[in-house]
Each structure stands twice: as structure tokens, then as C-alpha cells.
Amino acid sequence: MIVTLDINNRPYEVNVRPDEYLLETLRNLRFFSVRKGCDTTSCGVCTILVDDNPIASCSYFTVKAEGHKVTTVEGIKEESEKIVDLLQKEGSDQCGYCSPGFTLTLYSMKQKLEKPTDDEIRNYLVSNLCRCSGYEGQQTAIKNYLEVK
Amino acid sequence: MQCIGKDHPKVDGKGLMTGKLGYTDDLADPSSLIIKVLRSPHAFAKITEINLNGADEIPGVECIITHKDFKRIAVTRAGQGYPEPSPHDKFVLDNVVRHVGDEVLAVAAINEQLCLKALDIIDVTYEVMEPVLDFEKAIGHQSIIHSEEECHEMFPIGFEPSKNIAASYSMNVGDVDEDFKKCDVVVEHSYYTQAQAHAMMEPHTANAHIDFQGRLHINTSTQTPFHVRRIVATALDYPMSKIRVIKPRVGGGFGGKQCVHGELILAAIALKTEKPCKIVFTREEVFESTFSRHPMRIDVKLGAMKDGTMKAFDVNILSDTGAYGEHALTVFMVAGSKVLPMYNKVDSVRFTGDIVYTNHTPGGAYRGYGAIQGNFAVESCIDLLCEKLEFDPVKFRQKNMIGLGETSPIFEIMGEGTEGTAMFMESCKLDYCVERGLELMKWNEKYPRVANGRKVRGVGMAIAMQGSGIPHIDMASAVLKFNDDGFFNLLIGATEIGQGSDTVLSQIAAEALSVPLDKIIVYSSDTDLTPFDTGAYASSTSYVSGNAVKNAGDKMKELLIKEAANTFGVDISEISYEGLLIKTKDGSQEITLADLGNRLIYNEDQKQLIADGSFVGQKSPPPFMAGFAEVEVDTLTGKIELIDYVAVVDCGTTLNPHLALGQVEGGLVQGIGMAMYEEVIINSKGAQVTNNFMNYRIPTRKEITNMQVEFADTYEESGPYGAKSVGEIGIDTPPAAIANAVYNAVGVRIDTLPITSEKVLTEILKSKKL
Numbered sequence: 001m002i003v004t005l006d007i008n009n010r011p012y013e014v015n016v017r018p019d020e021y022l023l024e025t026l027r028n029l030r031f032f033s034v035r036k037g038c039d040t041t042s043c044g045v046c047t048i049l050v051d052d053n054p055i056a057s058c059s060y061f062t063v064k065a066e067g068h069k070v071t072t073v074e075g076i077k078e079e080s081e082k083i084v085d086l087l088q089k090e091g092s093d094q095c096g097y098c099s100p101g102f103t104l105t106l107y108s109m110k111q112k113l114e115k116p117t118d119d120e121i122r123n124y125l126v127s128n129l130c131r132c133s134g135y136e137g138q139q140t141a142i143k144n145y146l147e148v149k
Numbered sequence: 150m151q152c153i154g155k156d157h158p159k160v161d162g163k164g165l166m167t168g169k170l171g172y173t174d175d176l177a178d179p180s181s182l183i184i185k186v187l188r189s190p191h192a193f194a195k196i197t198e199i200n201l202n203g204a205d206e207i208p209g210v211e212c213i214i215t216h217k218d219f220k221r222i223a224v225t226r227a228g229q230g231y232p233e234p235s236p237h238d239k240f241v242l243d244n245v246v247r248h249v250g251d252e253v254l255a256v257a258a259i260n261e262q263l264c265l266k267a268l269d270i271i272d273v274t275y276e277v278m279e280p281v282l283d284f285e286k287a288i289g290h291q292s293i294i295h296s297e298e299e300c301h302e303m304f305p306i307g308f309e310p311s312k313n314i315a316a317s318y319s320m321n322v323g324d325v326d327e328d329f330k331k332c333d334v335v336v337e338h339s340y341y342t343q344a345q346a347h348a349m350m351e352p353h354t355a356n357a358h359i360d361f362q363g364r365l366h367i368n369t370s371t372q373t374p375f376h377v378r379r380i381v382a383t384a385l386d387y388p389m390s391k392i393r394v395i396k397p398r399v400g401g402g403f404g405g406k407q408c409v410h411g412e413l414i415l416a417a418i419a420l421k422t423e424k425p426c427k428i429v430f431t432r433e434e435v436f437e438s439t440f441s442r443h444p445m446r447i448d449v450k451l452g453a454m455k456d457g458t459m460k461a462f463d464v465n466i467l468s469d470t471g472a473y474g475e476h477a478l479t480v481f482m483v484a485g486s487k488v489l490p491m492y493n494k495v496d497s498v499r500f501t502g503d504i505v506y507t508n509h510t511p512g513g514a515y516r517g518y519g520a521i522q523g524n525f526a527v528e529s530c531i532d533l534l535c536e537k538l539e540f541d542p543v544k545f546r547q548k549n550m551i552g553l554g555e556t557s558p559i560f561e562i563m564g565e566g567t568e569g570t571a572m573f574m575e576s577c578k579l580d581y582c583v584e585r586g587l588e589l590m591k592w593n594e595k596y597p598r599v600a601n602g603r604k605v606r607g608v609g610m611a612i613a614m615q616g617s618g619i620p621h622i623d624m625a626s627a628v629l630k631f632n633d634d635g636f637f638n639l640l641i642g643a644t645e646i647g648q649g650s651d652t653v654l655s656q657i658a659a660e661a662l663s664v665p666l667d668k669i670i671v672y673s674s675d676t677d678l679t680p681f682d683t684g685a686y687a688s689s690t691s692y693v694s695g696n697a698v699k700n701a702g703d704k705m706k707e708l709l710i711k712e713a714a715n716t717f718g719v720d721i722s723e724i725s726y727e728g729l730l731i732k733t734k735d736g737s738q739e740i741t742l743a744d745l746g747n748r749l750i751y752n753e754d755q756k757q758l759i760a761d762g763s764f765v766g767q768k769s770p771p772p773f774m775a776g777f778a779e780v781e782v783d784t785l786t787g788k789i790e791l792i793d794y795v796a797v798v799d800c801g802t803t804l805n806p807h808l809a810l811g812q813v814e815g816g817l818v819q820g821i822g823m824a825m826y827e828e829v830i831i832n833s834k835g836a837q838v839t840n841n842f843m844n845y846r847i848p849t850r851k852e853i854t855n856m857q858v859e860f861a862d863t864y865e866e867s868g869p870y871g872a873k874s875v876g877e878i879g880i881d882t883p884p885a886a887i888a889n890a891v892y893n894a895v896g897v898r899i900d901t902l903p904i905t906s907e908k909v910l911t912e913i914l915k916s917k918k919l
């Protein structure tokens with residue numbers, strides 16, 4: 001079926017299966033930042049924003065996205081580069097596979113939480129797993145991005 | 150040094166984090182056939198009949214392969230140097246399945262839905278056999294897991310498939326039995342370590358096509374592209390010269406991608422259909438059908454004198470390699486060879502054991518590679534010994550551990566599947582690591598425990614060592630090409646898997662050539678275009694590949710000096726080389742690197758400058774580390790919380806301190822996961838209960854709240870700019886340090902990993918009853 005999607009503020013008309021998830025649709029559209037890490041909605045790697053809320057694209061039907069604003073890391077270039085620079089400054093990037101999902105969750109946290117505490121940060125990002133980094137450097141980078149101590 | 154020791158950001162970091170095309174699946178042809186594998190529901194069964202029921206007639210289903218499509222060629226998927234120390238006991242597809250998740254057949258179709266439809270209607274009839282699910286009962290079990298006549302060892306590794314033994318080994322120095330009799334105190338205890346899953350975020354994936362020269366191109370998320378080429382060629386009896394393997398960016402490996410997984414079936418289907426095709430593992434397949442860490446039972450016996458002198462050391466291991474023998478012998482050996490030499494002053498050592506087949510998901514390479522298992526047992530047992538001796542466990546280690554300039558006979562006796570290499574510690578600041586760790590942990594204020602009502606905090610520690618590549622076996626090489634405009638291509642076989650090797654190796658080239666990092670354009674891991682490298686394993690990249698790059702860099706510098714001398718019409722002794730500028734020593738003539746490049750490419754003395762470098766280690770200088778854990782135990786509920794972890798590491802020069810830190814921190818968290826959270830659980834039918842991220846819990850950012858990592862200032866003469874390795878050492882200490890901390894807090898010793906609250910509570914309750 002044909003659906004019209006708003007991805008990163010641009011319209012796309014795509015032919016999808018009714019049971020197709022956004023993850024597959026977005027990858028087919030060559031948004032390579034959207035990646036798959038699991039089958040049980042439990043790794044956070046595939047996170048994108050729908051109407052500015054982080055959601056797992058691996059379990060969100062594409063047809064449901066019609067009429068909503070879909071954002072991938074490609075759509076927040078400036079902000080994502082800022083986050084990337086801060087992560088790199090701490091040397092907390094490794095394989096990078098988890099980063100786009102992490103970046104979008106962090107970006108949404110910035111809109112939603114005012115001066116979050118350490119614990120609030122960890123809670124907000126808890127579903128974004130990273131197997132490489134050990135989380136320590138990420139935490140520092142996050143705080144620098146949010147400008148909190 | 151202008152480039153070494155600097156925190157250069159990863160050269161590929163920004164691109165990967167912002168979604169540029171780079172990982173294996175990004176490179177798959179969009180029209181690729183999708184491959185799905187039918188996997189065994191049984192732990193051990195014979196396939197008696199395969200009824201396709203017309204699955205091959207479904208429009209869009211292009212090909213179905215079963216064991217009947219293959220010659221019976223036994224290989225090992227281990228991804229090691231050749232000849233491998235792992236038994237050749239695996240066929241691409243076989244008529245026997247040996248663990249739940251083992252491959253039965255594969256379907257390729259134009260989309261996933263059709264693949265699944267085909268798999269759904271295919272009927273396979275199995276003759277179910279009694280599986281071996283308890284590794285302590287594997288030897289002499291009535292079920293023989295490998296009775297195929299084609300299975301073989303490549304050289305003697307103690308392979309006895311009729312007894313379910315994949316490999317066995319024994320060594321001894323001195324006479325432990327006699328020495329134990331002379332000891333004031335002898336302790337003996339058995340420890341159990343569990344299977345741990347790698348849980349890298351990118352599942353295994355590979356894609357392939359046949360090119361216009363009829364050659365097979367494989368993109369695969371691997372740590373060992375050159376081994377993949379060799380194993381695919383052997384397994385499919387296809388010329389190696391007609392295979393090109395490219396390793397794109399990899400979303401984490403940790404040893405889990407050292408072995409060949411989907412590539413064999415993928416290659417067979419690509420050759421058969423001659424169409425682009427791809428395989429992407431589901432997370433369940435990653436858990437069930439790739440590898441995990443070898444579970445072990447480790448029996449340790451230690452003897453010492455009242456004055457704290459350790460005398461005799463006896464370790465026996467039973468290791469579970471699961472259904473196939475990949476890394477069976479070598480992981481087991483590292484449990485000895487990277488643990489026993491830490492206590493090099495003993496009079497006698499014995500190390501023995503068997504590695505057995507079971508019908509579990511196979512064991513494979515995993516960061517730490519046996520050392521973490523051995524470390525947990527030995528470092529736990531050292532604390533047990535100290536308790537009986539009434540000797541301070543830190544002082545005991547300081548008295549008995551290896552130091553600068555020292556050696557151990559173990560180095561010469563035990564290698565990885567073969568004999569080892571004698572060596573002296575030309576860099577070793579383990580003593581500093583311990584001292585500094587005590588300070589950072591504020592040990593004296595906290596040891597052994599601080600009680601606060603029902604919550605008690607305790608501290609514990611452990612020391613560790615690893616290696617830097619496999620001497621006389623692991624070879625790496627590099628090529629530098631000098632271009633017009635004065636920049637260089639660095640071509641390396643070494644395998645970037647997220648650890649930062651492309652960046653660190655570029656830094657080494659930039660240092661050797663005295664040029665800024667942006668003059669080095671790195672390209673790695675392409676079997677057609679880059680020179681050989683064994684791959685990213687055995688903590689070898691910084692040391693082995695690093696030395697190869699340095700050799701190439703030094704050679705290139707000589708070539709540039711020669712060309713500059715030629716340009717100026719002077720002898721090379723007259724040249725002052727500054728990298729971007731080359732001058733005569735008297736300052737009368739100069740040429741920029743860019744101009745020299747342009748001259749050689751376009752104008753005069755025209756030629757392409759190329760320099761190569763190779764390296765094979767003559768030894769494997771160990772990095773060392775001291776790890777300190779502080780835990781809090783709720784004595785009412787048994788709940789344990791990790792309050793702080795301190796790691797002080799001697800890895801020689803930190804070529805890129807930030808990336809080295811990332812390696813240690815990432816290793817620590819995986820070690821903490823093994824110590825406290827992670828366990829592959831298998832039910833009574835042999836199926837994994839923990840085959841997804843909901844049931845298999847890796848540490849999240851909520852569990853890891855405090856780590857302090859520091860590096861000792863050391864320099865390893867034989868390493869590139871003084872470096873040893875840093876990829877694995879971080880993982881080794883958490884299990885023992887945390888176990889020791891729990892004991893120091895509440896007086897119970899947990900000898901079976903992981904150290905869960907349930908186990909702690911059970912032990913607390915038991916100790917109260919006594």
C-alpha cells in the first residue's frame with residue numbers, strides 16, 4: 001500500500017506492506033543511520049523520533065507513521081554533529097552502531113527534561129544499550145551537551 | 150612525539166555516528182536475495198528425511214541448499230592462523246545437528262516473507278538422539294557427538310572424539326605433589342564460570358555477489374577477513390584466488406566475529422544462484438547459533454609457607470566447547486598461560502585438563518579468551534589461601550607476583566596450541582598498578598568492610614595479565630603509497646571493529662613520517678587490496694600490526710629522503726627530513742612534501758613510491774593490570790551493588806589515551822557483566838532460555854555508575870613507540886575482584902559465576918545456620 005511519510009521535513013511516498021515496520025522502510029529509503037540490533041524491542045539501536053518522541057522503529061508500523069513527523073539522525077545534522085563532537089572529545093565512541101539511536105534519545109531528552117540529574121539521565125537513556133563503551137565517557141559527554149554538572 | 154599519545158578522534162567516528170554508509174548491511178545490493186536458515190530444534194539429532202513439499206517451486210524462492218549439496222569437507226570456523234589448533238569438525242551443512250540452532254538447510258528468496266513461507270512448509274524428519282548436556286558427564290557418555298570419519302586434528306591437540314574430547318593438555322614444572330607436602334598451608338577449591346554472550350550490537354551479517362570476472366565478492370562483518378577467505382575456499386573447494394573478502398565497518402566483535410558464521414552458506418548460495426544475496430542474523434541466531442564463552446570448571450590447588458611464600462600451584466580445567474571445537478584448546482591454554490606466570494616465584498606448577506564436546510551452543514573466542522575464567526578461579530583462590538595463612542592478600546600478591554626483568558618458565562612451555570616463547574618482562578609496572586589502585590580505592594580506609602546497618606560495603610582486588618599477539622604465528626603487514634600533493638595511502642590488513650585501530654595505526658604512520666594525521670588516508674581489510682593481517686584477535690593489533698605500520702613508515706621515510714637527495718643532487722647524509730618539508734642540512738635547498746609528490750608523479754624521476762612493512766612477534770609482552778572493586782551488600786536481601794571499580798593498567802605507551810581508556814572501560818563493563826549479571830542459560834532440552842536482550846541482561850548505564858581508570862607510565866622497547874596491547878586486559882579482573890569484595894563484606898565466597906543476589910543471600914543464610 002502507498003503511504004505518505006514526512007521524514008526529516010521532506011515528503012516521501014512509499015509502497016509498503018501493511019505489516020512493515022519503519023525500520024525496514026527507512027533503511028529501504030537509504031537512511032543508514034537507522035539500524036537493527038534485536039528482535040524484541042530491547043536494544044534501542046533503531047531509535048528514531050516520531051513527533052519528537054523516541055520510539056523503536058523496529059516495532060512501529062510504517063502505516064501508523066502517516067500524518068506524523070519522523071526524524072532520523074540525518075534530519076538533525078547540526079545537533080547530531082554537536083553531540084558527536086562531544087562524544088569524540090571524551091573518546092567514548094567505538095563501533096558507532098548504537099550512536100544514532102543514542103543521539104536521538106539524548107536530543108529528545110534535551111527538549112523534555114530541564115537540568116536533569118545524573119540518575120534522570122541514566123533513566124532516560126537506559127534502553128539505549130552500548131556494548132563497547134562502558135558508558136562512562138558517554139555520561140560526561142551527555143552532561144556537557146545538556147550543560148549540567 | 151607529535152602524533153603518538155594524542156587523543157585524536159576516531160577517523161571514522163563522525164561518519165559512523167551520523168549515519169554514513171559503512172556497515173556490512175549498508176553495502177548489500179538492494180536487490181539481494183534474502184537467505185534464511187532452518188535451524189535445529191533439537192540438541193542432537195540425525196536428519197533422516199527432508200521433504201521440501203514444493204517449497205522450491207514457490208515463485209520467488211531461488212534456491213534451497215541442504216547437506217546433500219556439499220562434498221564432505223570438514224573445516225573449523227575458528228578464524229585462526231593455519232594450520233589451526235582447533236579440530237576440523239564442521240561441515241557447511243551436515244546430516245546430523247549437534248545443538249539447538251545448528252544449521253539444517255538454507256533458503257534464498259527474493260524477500261524475507263517468501264523465505265519464511267518456504268521454511269514453514271518444509272518438513273524435516275529427525276531421529277532424535279540423547280544429547281550431552283552436562284559437561285562434567287561428557288567424557289565417556291554413551292552419545293558420541295562427533296563420529297564422522299572426516300573429522301581430524303591438524304596437529305596433535307589431544308583430539309579424541311570417541312570420548313567426546315575435543316582437545317586435552319598437560320604440563321608441569323617441578324613436582325607439585327612433593328612440594329604441597331612441604332607447604333604450611335594448602336588450599337583446594339573448584340570454581341565454575343558460565344557461558345557469556347558477546348552481545349555486540351550489530352548482529353552477524355554478510356552479503357555477496359559474483360563480479361564480472363566471475364569472482365566471488367563477500368562483504369562481511371568479521372574480525373578476520375583473510376581467514377574468512379581461506380576457510381570459505383576450503384569448505385567449498387573453490388579457488389582462493391577467486392574470492393575477495395571485504396570487511397566494512399563492524400558494529401562490535403569482542404571475539405564473536407573472529408569465526409566464520411553466515412559466510413559459508415552465503416558463499417554457497419551466491420555461487421549457485423550467481424545473484425547478489427545477503428544473510429542477516431536475528432538476535433536469537435546470534436545467541437543460539439554463533440558462539441559464546443567456554444564455560445569451565447577450574448580446580449585450583451595452592452600451597453604456601455607461613456611467611457607468605459607461594460610454593461606450588463596446580464590447576465586442572467574441564468572446559469565445555471559445545472557442539473564444535475572452535476578455540477577449544479587455545480582458550481583453555483590461555484586460562485593457564487595468561488594466569489600462571491603472574492605468580493612466577495613458585496617452585497612447581499602443574500596445568501592439566503580436557504576440553505569436551507557437549508550439545509550446547511559452541512564456545513568460541515571472546516575477549517579475555519580463557520584468561521578471565523582462569524583469573525576468576527586463581528585470584529579467588531589466592532584470597533582463600535591468604536585467609537588460611539592469615540596473610541594480607543595484597544601483601545601476598547606483592548610478594549609473589551611477577552616483576553620487571555623477571556620471567557616464568559610457563560612462557561616457554563605454553564603457547565596457544567603449540568609451545569610458547571621464552572621472554573623476560575622488559576616492561577612491567579604491576580607493582581605500581583597495585584600501589585596506585587590502593588590509593589585510588591582508599592583501600593586502607595575501606596578494607597575489609599565498612600558496615601552501615603544492614604548494608605555492608607567491602608573491597609576486593611585481583612591482578613591480571615594478557616598478551617600482545619601470538620609470537621611466531623600472528624603476522625601483520627602494511628603498505629604506504631606516496632601520492633601527488635604529498636599525502637599517503639595506508640593500506641593495512643588489520644581489522645577495525647570499533648576499537649579504533651584505523652586511527653591508532655594511522656597515528657603510527659603519521660609519527661613515523663612526521664606528518665599530520667590528515668596526510669594519512671587509511672584503508673583496511675580488503676583481501677584484494679590490502680596486505681595480509683591475521684586479524685583483530687589475541688590483543689594483537691596495536692603491537693603486531695602497529696609494528697608492521699611503523700616498519701612501513703620508516704621505509705617510506707628512507708625512500709623520501711633518497712628522492713629528496715636526488716632532487717637536490719646531494720648525498721642522503723646531507724638531508725634534514727622534517728615531514729612536510731625536506732631540506733639540505735645547510736639550508737640551501739628545500740622542497741615541500743607536496744612538491745616532492747608532484748615532481749615524482751608528474752615531472753621528473755617519475756615513479757610511484759611504495760613501502761611495505763611486515764611484523765611477526767618474537768614475544769608477546771603482557772599488559773598488566775590491578776583491579777579493585779567496592780561492593781555494597783544488603784545482608785537482609787543479598788542485593789549487591791557495585792559502588793566503584795578502580796583499574797590501573799600497564800599497557801606500555803597509550804598510543805591514543807582516549808581510545809585506550811575506551812578499551813579498558815568497555816572491557817571492565819563486560820567483565821562486570823560476566824561477574825554479576827550475564828549467563829547463557831540452557832534448559833533441560835538443550836535450548837537457550839536467554840536468547841534475547843530481555844532474558845540475557847547486559848549491563849545498562851544504570852548499573853555502571855563509577856569507574857576510575859588510570860594508566861601506568863611504561864614503555865615496551867619491542868612495541869611501536871613503546872606500546873603493548875590494551876584490548877582485552879580490562880575484562881579479566883572484575884569476576885575475582887568482585888567475588889573477593891563480597892567475601893570481605895559479608896564473609897561468603899561465591900565460586901560460581903555470575904555472583905547474583907540470590908547466590909549471596911543463599912550463602913549468607915547458610916553461614917548463619919552453621
Ligand code: FES
Nearest residue numbers: 037038043044058
Ligand atoms: S532493533 Fe533493538 S530495539 Fe529496535
Ligand code: FES
Nearest residue numbers: 095096130131132
Ligand atoms: S559504540 Fe559499539 S555499541 Fe555503542
